[in-house]
Amino acid sequence: MEVDAIGKAMMQYQLVPLVSQSNVGLEVTMQRVNAQGKLSTQPYPQVFGSQRQNPQIHNAFAQTQLKLTTPAMADLPSLMSYLAGLNTTARRALAAEDYLWPLSSTPILPTDLTKIPFAEADEVGFKRRQQQSQHYQLEKLMTTGVHVNLSFNEQLFTRLYAETFHQHYSSYVEFRNAIYLKVAQGFVRMNWLIQYLFGATPTLRVAEATAKRQRTSVHGPAGRKSAVQGDYTSIDRYVAKLQAAVRSHKLVAVSDFDGPVRFRSTGSLTTLGRQGVYYLEYCGLDLDPTKATGVDQNAIEFMRLLASYFVMMPALPTAMVSQVNAQADQLTTQVTMENPTTASAQAQPASQVLDALADFAKAYGLPASDTVLLRHLKARVTDPKLTPSAQVAQQPDLLNWAIKQAKQSQAAALAEPFRLPGFTDLNLSSQLLAEQALARGVKVDIVDAPANILRLTHGKSAQLVVDGSGTDLNPQALTTVLAHKAAAKQIMAEQGVQVPASQTYRSANQLIDDYDRYAAGGGIVLKGTETTRAVVAFRIMPERALFEQVVRQLFEQTKSVMAEELIVASSYRFLVIDGQVKAIVERLPANIVGDGRTTVQELLARKNARPLRGTAFEKPQSELKLGTVERYRLKSYHLDLDTIVSRGTQILLREDATFGNGADVLDATGDMHQSYIDAVEKLAADLKLKVAGVDVMIPNLYAEFTPEHPEMAVYLGIHAAPFLYPHIFPMFGASQPVAAQLLKTLFPEI
Incomplete structure (x- = not known):
């Protein structure tokens, strides 16, 4: 026709x-x-809130009927992805x-x-x-x-x-x-x-x-x-x-x-x-x-x-x-x-x-x-x-x-609670925040998936969120500055808190040339200044050849490396939302624990087989790897992959405890002494940070912090867009509803 x-x-x-x-x-x-x-x-799931105010998930004729409503989109794959996210969100509730x-x-x-x-x-x-x-x-x-x-x-x-x-x-x-x-x-x-x-x-x-x-x-x-x-x-x-x-x-x-x-x-x-x-x-x-x-x-x-x-x-x-x-x-x-x-x-x-x-x-x-x-x-x-x-x-x-x-x-919806179908191009924290937004009727637009930029809209209110927690709640200039470790440390020191001594190097040879000085001083922590994922710690300095190998590997990942004084204490991440500490996790360095019957290789495989463990930053708990540092640590214990580890013996595969290096994450929100919480909240308030992740080394979380002994709390870093997922999926302890708390801060009306 x-x-x-x-x-x-x-x-x-x-x-x-x-x-x-x-x-x-x-x-x-x-x-x-x-x-x-x-x-x-x-009963109707409470997480969906008021049926009149949630345009995305609400009832139909009967209390048992759930109606899922997507925004209108020109791109059909994006539309189906949004529906997949809504559907999974509804099922999980x-x-x-x-x-x-x-x-x-x-x-x-x-x-x-x-x-x-x-x-x-x-x-x-x-x-x-x-x-x-x-x-x-x-x-x-x-x-x-x-x-x-x-x-x-x-x-x-x-x-x-x-x-x-x-x-x-x-x-x-x-x-x-x-x-x-x-x-x-x-x-x-x-x-x-x-x-x-x-x-x-x-x-x-x-x-x-x-x-x-x-x-x-x-x-x-x-x-x-x-x-x-x-x-x-x-x-x-x-x-x-x-x-x-x-x-x-x-x-x-x-x-x-x-x-x-x-x-x-x-x-x-x-x-x-x-x-x-x-x-x-x-x-x-x-x-x-x-x-x-x-x-x-x-x-x-x-x-x-x-x-x-x-x-x-x-x-x-x-x-x-x-x-x-x-x-x-x-x-x-x-x-x-x-x-x-x-x-x-x-x-x-x-x-x-x-x-x-x-x-x-x-x-x-x-x-x-x-x-x-x-x-x-x-x-x-x-x-x-x-x-x-x-x-x-x-x-x-x-x-x-x-x-x-x-x-x-x-x-299928419950199999991987850290992934949100339709939104898996985003990082874990962004997916978790997106799920909370969908459940509460907040429209989620992916502005830039590789950059993890979301636009959240509820009624006439809209918020941009980067990396799952970076928002306009924080000063923009400070957010930019805190992305650089050396600058972040200087800003914390200016607020009067204790920070480790450090020096930044622009080339591998410069850092290697200072090996003898660090060997005489004891332990060292090496950090890539431009990425949170490049960290290595040694309580006792390794031989020069290994040190040189590790340094050169770090410079393949970053343009500059910060050599930092090693602090002997437990590592904690405090998550601040709306100026208050909402969650705290303790990070234990990557480790295995023997049972008297199982080899090192089998212990590694068993731990990595847990559902929440996998590729770092793609699953809530990062897998244990056998890289240069881990093999060095095994050698220091006189172990190889076929050795059976005696019952109850803990083998530390690393001495740094970061989210990307296989650390065990334990919820410590209810155990931390209030004095440390007060100190972290004061630092965030002084910097005018509404949302922050603060890394603190604390020898004894039960002992009251006193300003006369600043070594009781040594601040390693502060992040304006902190991870949410470690607090939601700890290896041990209670899950903390931090994504929902952040969303409530962004949209107080929901």
């Missing part, structure tokens, strides 16, 4: 690429259930033995449906739920699914209107409305095909094994909670039809309309024609039970491709809209009620539509991925057993299969 005047103008002004950049947002509703597939009796039901079909409902708990956002909302339960069939109110919110790139409208269509429409709003109207009409016409390709609910009641299987029992006309059909002839008639349905009590409220497409604006329904349509909401996708998120990206890509097609193709003549829509409803009824494992009566028309879309994509230079998608979907027409509905229908025990899917998805 030839494109219409809008399509021709898009080609003339080279605007076709913009049609593939439409913004898509998702609303995914899933049920909370127990291990038997029955509605959960657990569930009570033990609670799961997310993977089907749009209802789980096992109470025999007495009046026992279904309504959502309780507020008194008005609760009353409306009661009205809905009396007006509509409860089972249909308890189904779930996916709504796709689609809006076009505004530049497409402005360019077209300014170049040509200001001559044909009385206003810009009227022009935009006309485009959204013809796209809505297209979605209604093609609803039958969407249901064929992506329907996945062979039965309304999952436990009803004898029910006739069909493509979708939820999103066909028979599955809707109301019989009200939308009038897509014009925007005004659409509004009038829904208002009349409320007056005649066919709908409790206009928001209950569950036709395949809704028009959405920033105002109320009555102002839709005047303010204009801002986006379309397609309400007809079943959950995909094979995806943890409930959403198949193929379905979203297909919806956007259809929208692109309808933008450029001619609209229906007004006189034909009602008749065509009625025919579309009949087709949808036919297709949705077919046996999902057999060929559809509409297989040939389905193939023709997909072929037409393929020709369209090729002719107008749409992304090559659209052609690949259409080829994949056409296989579902050729072989109906490839459709989701057929795959679900062929399960011999649908209830047990659904429970198994729910448990597998839940286990």
